[in-house]
Amino acid sequence: MIAVLVPAFVLGLLGSAHCVAMCGPLHLAVGQGGAPVRTTVLLNMGRVTTYMAIGALFGLFGRGLGLAGIQRFVAIALAVLMLAVLVVPALSALLHRPWVPAAWVAHLRSAVARRLRRSSASAVFLTGLFNGLLPCGMVYVAVAGALAQEGPMDGALFMAAFGAGTWPALVAVRFAGVSLGARFRARLTRWAPAGYALMAALLLVRGLALDIPYLSPADVEVPMRMEACP
Numbered sequence: 001m002i003a004v005l006v007p008a009f010v011l012g013l014l015g016s017a018h019c020v021a022m023c024g025p026l027h028l029a030v031g032q033g034g035a036p037v038r039t040t041v042l043l044n045m046g047r048v049t050t051y052m053a054i055g056a057l058f059g060l061f062g063r064g065l066g067l068a069g070i071q072r073f074v075a076i077a078l079a080v081l082m083l084a085v086l087v088v089p090a091l092s093a094l095l096h097r098p099w100v101p102a103a104w105v106a107h108l109r110s111a112v113a114r115r116l117r118r119s120s121a122s123a124v125f126l127t128g129l130f131n132g133l134l135p136c137g138m139v140y141v142a143v144a145g146a147l148a149q150e151g152p153m154d155g156a157l158f159m160a161a162f163g164a165g166t167w168p169a170l171v172a173v174r175f176a177g178v179s180l181g182a183r184f185r186a187r188l189t190r191w192a193p194a195g196y197a198l199m200a201a202l203l204l205v206r207g208l209a210l211d212i213p214y215l216s217p218a219d220v221e222v223p224m225r226m227e228a229c230p
Contacts, residue, residue, distance in 0.1 A: 004154070005161040007202050008145060012165020014194060015138035019166045023131060024173045030127050039124050040174045046128020048163035051139065052156040054132070055146040059155015062147045076207035079200045081144070138166075145202065 030043055132139075142162040146155040 004145075004149070004158060004202070007198050008142065008158045008161035009165040010198060011138070011142060011145070012162040013168070014165075015141075016166055016169030018136075018138050020169050020173055023134070023136075023170060027131075027170055027174050030124060036175065038121065040171055042121055042124040043128040043131070043174075044163075044167055044170060046125040046130075047132040048128075048160060048167075050129050050132025051142070051159040051163045054139075054143060055149075055155035055157070055159030056152035057155070058143055058146040059149045059158070060152040062149055062151075062155065073207065076204060079204035079207060083197075083200050148202075148207075 027040075027043060030039065139162075142159060145162075146158045149155045149158055
């Protein structure tokens with residue numbers, strides 16, 4: 001299981017620049033009048049709780065695919081999609097045409113931040129739960145990894161590891177009151193594609209059924225007995 005959780009954590013860590021840009025304003029606006037440590041912990045716990053629920057749901061769906069004998073093909077298809085995520089932005093930059101309506105997502109987060117400034121524990125935790133449901137490309141990538149897991153528990157743990165990887169940057173933003181330094185964010189952004197590539201490799205290896213315990217289990221054929229009626 002560690003072989004699966006580590007890439008999920010690294011994916012969250014490398015995606016921190018994206019998290020700071022997209023969720024930073026929301027985290028700065030929530031519960032400004034409350035205790036900073038409590039608010040920060042509850043906000044991020046709510047967010048990761050939502051991630052885990054999503055991971056459990058998709059892990060359950062992935063288990064159904066595994067029982068149907070098609071999970072490995074879905075994993076390979078998702079790996080191809082992850083690689084496309086690397087290629088499409090490059091083509092977008094080359095053609096000078098945006099491919100994601102980032103302005104819409106930023107506007108939504110700003111609107112939510114203006115309305116969710118209560119500092120009570122329940123309000124902050126609920127805000128974190130809602131934060132986990134906001135559109136996020138990095139979360140979609142992680143969900144693809146959860147889909148390749150063996151069941152709801154594995155899917156939830158995968159998303160928990162991903163969420164843990166996003167904690168350091170968002171906690172730093174919360175306590176610093178400002179975004180991370182431009183140079184540090186630039187370094188994270190530069191390494192973010194490595195997270196996509198790592199996830200694509202994980203999905204590809206899992207789909208190939210190489211008989212590697214936990215990471216790429218081999219397909220197991222269940223023998224069927226046929227008994228003649230007396």
